[in-house]
Amino acid sequence: MQDIYVYPAIFTFYGKEQSPVIGITFPDLPGCVSCGENPANALHMATEALELHLLGMEEDNEDIPEPSDVFSIEHEKNQSVVLIEAFMPRIRDFVNNKAVNKTVTLPQWLVSAGRAKDINFSQTLQDALMKKLGIHREIKRRKYKTKSKQYA
Numbered sequence: 694m695q696d697i698y699v700y701p702a703i704f705t706f707y708g709k710e711q712s713p714v715i716g717i718t719f720p721d722l723p724g725c726v727s728c729g730e731n732p733a734n735a736l737h738m739a740t741e742a743l744e745l746h747l748l749g750m751e752e753d754n755e756d757i758p759e760p761s762d763v764f765s766i767e768h769e770k771n772q773s774v775v776l777i778e779a780f781m782p783r784i785r786d787f788v789n790n791k792a793v794n795k796t797v798t799l800p801q802w803l804v805s806a807g808r809a810k811d812i813n814f815s816q817t818l819q820d821a822l823m824k825k826l827g828i829h830r831e832i833k834r835r836k837y838k839t840k841s842k843q844y845a
Contacts, residue, residue, distance in 0.1 A: 740778065743777050
């Protein structure tokens, strides 16, 4: 697993200037597609699609192919080849720390007592589970830096 991947994407420009659509495909990653409403949105959507696609491949233990040489990619007049960077630590942390809603059953008297003391049930359950599992970690927002960007 790498921390940074850079893959060429093909941006295909459809429609007229009043309502353009930019289709996004990755020649090296079949099934990794997206679209955008304008160039800035297309860059954002391409990055998100690439990061999530590569994360899925990592989780499935699939071989991640080498990116094609940008100069060897053939494209048409309404297309542009754009290099897209996927910064994987940020997306891995986001997915691993994503909150998942769990339904629990508690006796009414316990719920009432907790509410009377302004107990945060979610935080209390997290603390108890980490203690039970022997997990001792501080969760804090990390900052990541690359040569061109800083991610928070």
